[in-house]
Amino acid sequence: MKRLPALLRILAFVCLLAFLISPTSFAPLLSMAAQGNGPVIYERQSLWVLALQHLGIVFAATIVASAIAVAMAIFVTRRSGTELLPLARSVVNIGQTFPPVAVLALAVPATGFGVVPTFLALFLYAMLPIFENTLTGLSTLPRDVQEAAKGVGMTGTQRLFSVELPLCLPLILAGIRVAVVISLSTATIGSTVAAPTLGEVIIAGLQSNNFAYVLQGAVVVAMMAVLIHDALYALERRLSAIRSA
């Protein structure tokens, strides 16, 4: 019984790969959903390429956002940055009430259509949970551990890199996980501003009333999101298992 979720995940992953590599072998299954004699498999662009582009834009935005958000959280928890701490907390709180779609829509007037506004929206939105979690981690470190780190003669930089950040790592990862899930979703909507993502397939299906398109796009996106979320969550649990003091 305990193995069931793991087996399901592996099965889902295999199915996803099989579908991306050879979508036509799934055509009979999808033809039921297609309207009349319309095409069954999206052909304007290979699903494989779209999936990679989708993931590419999400990961690029997440990586840049992680680097900047963690750096900012470090800055506002050092002595020289503390005066910006209350402001940073409030801005992040307010920012998180902004709907991701609205951020995407507002990025368009600023940057035009295509990958750029999508990247910008993903990047801006991804920073919020990562910054918040890093900040929480850095400001709730056990006092005795910090005291000991000073006491053994670590310099500020040594404390940061060998004690503080490693201890925050599970929390930072949790922030990244939240960011990735939001980004995967927002990137799908990015296709409405002409970013090349899997949303394109769904939109094409909606426009041509071809439910087979909608289905393949939506299922691939959903499976990718669930699998990535699960993988990140597993990694996080593994890391925090060692640290649970």
Added chain:
Amino acid sequence: MANPATSPRGIAALHVDKLGLLVALLTGWGLGGASFATFRANRIVQGSAVEFWNALPSSLALAAMLGIVAAAAAGALGRSHLLRLASGLAGLIVVLLLIGTAAGYLTSEGDKLARVSPAAGFWLLVIAFALLIIDALSRLSVKPLVRLVILAAFYLVFGLGLAAGLWDDLSLLKEYSTRAASFWAEGRNHLVLAMGSMAAAILAGIPIGLVCYALPATRSAILNILNTIQTIPSMAMFTLLIAPLGWIATNIPGASELGIRGIGTAPAFVALFLYSLLPVVANTVAGLAGVPHNVRDAARGTGMTAWQRLARVDFPLALPTILTGIRIVLVQNIGLVTIAALIGGGGYGVFVFQGLGQMATDLVLLGALPTVLLAVSAAVVLDAVIEAASSPGAQGKAE
């Protein structure tokens, strides 16, 4: 006692307020480096940038500039939080008034087609003063109830300004005036969808949460499923529901009379409901689990029945946590409803996606700005509700 070690003979460095520096930088950039407004001969042509100097009559521009610099300087250099708040508000009001004036100044009399919209410089100034206000409010640690009052005052002033026609020449309001009826209709759709699905999720979610709490065996299974649902990207979720609901509409007698269709409000409602379950259920479980053991023991000791304990002890103590879940749901739903427009669910997303399709920025803003405003307002209102709900009972809980 435990002060961190300071450098022994270090001289206290000359104190530079980093926020002040940031505000000065943003103001300088907004006034000097970026254009204040964009002028377009009609709704969809490429616009031309208008500098601050050219957007206003020159004597007003000079006065306004001095005013903005003064407000920014008072905010940047001021040590008192109240001064910061005041100068932030003053600056923000001035900037908002100026963009309305600029729109009137740049549009020649009787020109119905010309569009003037705020440009980067305007937004930079707004951000600069908003930062001052937010910093002051967070340092003054303003209580949620007070924030609610501030929000109400904002709506009042903003509404009066709109009624007085201060921004009538602005492109966004011209866009609005051609669609006033549908703006309010979609607004109502938006709120009905967001709050209706929230209400359904509360009605279903709290009992599910109780079950999860009472039967720990079911807990991880239910929460895992709800977690997975939350992970599914919204566009996939909305569109995946088209087929099953369409099937119900055609195959179950009476369903289509109830308004169930493959596209439209029904799949949007179901999708929002599904997304809303996790925060409600998880927070109900967390709230109940957070009821102190000794309190629960004492309740049992006084001879309360299980239902009495639930109604009089457990539930009231769990309420603030449950409300926090509801806050998450409402804010999240207001954003997600926007996407429902893709499947014909209505709401402000209609303007957003139409605007994106026509490359009409004003239309995008007409959909996106109210959505943001609604989401932020919902957060402020529910924060106040949570505060009101936690103040009498929760002190003991929080020790």
Added chain:
Amino acid sequence: MIEIENVSKRYNGLPAVKNVSMTIRAHEFVTIVGMSGSGKTTLLRMINRLVEVDEGTIKIDGVDNRDVSGPQLRRSIGYAIQQHGLFPHRSVAENIGTVPGLLGWTVEKTGERVDELLSLFQLDPAIYRDRYPHELSGGQQQRVGVARALAARPNILLMDEPFGALDPVIRNKAREDLQKIQQQLGTTIVMVTHDMEEALALGHRIAIMDGGELVQFAEPADVLRNPASEFVESLVGKGEKPFRLLAFASVEDLIEPGEASGSPISGQLSLRDALAEFVAQGKTSLPVKDENARIVGQITLDSLVRNGSGTP
């Protein structure tokens, strides 16, 4: 040797330590006692500069402790604290090897040192080397904390309530172990505690702090016989004082010729424990034996009582 000269510290204008001077000799075990807020922890933390002095100087082996950087200074001084402060993400070996790592020791040398210390603290290296702190008991965590403090063979070990979080039984054992290790290694130890019992049991000399001032710095028996102030007297506890004094002398000191009936007691026994024997056996004199269980004389309740009252 640690020379503390006219040291003061203020927090937000309020004095925490007022003009304290004291000299701690090499290989000495000094305990600092006081109530919370007495400035004892601040005084300790000024030695390794976790807190900087406002006035005065602290010299370690004749060198001002501000002549090297804080981190560098702290690497040369062991430091153990109440909640042990082990790094939860690092194994026992990595925790103990922290300072050697900072000092750039080779991996082999650090590894050898870690095993040596684990054995010294009665933890089998093969079992405990790769464990994580949360897999250890409270007593084991505490020992690893002290082992980490001693890793780079510091001449000085500072301890801030190191046994505060331990159960009473484990605490007694930990004290005895620490005493043995101190004798074995000759490390100078400065230890802060609020427990007078602990201070008396461990310290060669005791420093008593009150309201930021050093009110007495003397050997335990001296503190007991001649408390410097009413505060010290109250700290010692009037009712406890005779028993505490008895604990500093052993049966050997009062041995006299003669034969007594009853089961013999060891010459190594403290007078306090001897008193317990008198009561338990219901006698006024008891035979004394040496290490080889030979009867070497007797001890009388009379002489013990005279010793306890402070008039030998």
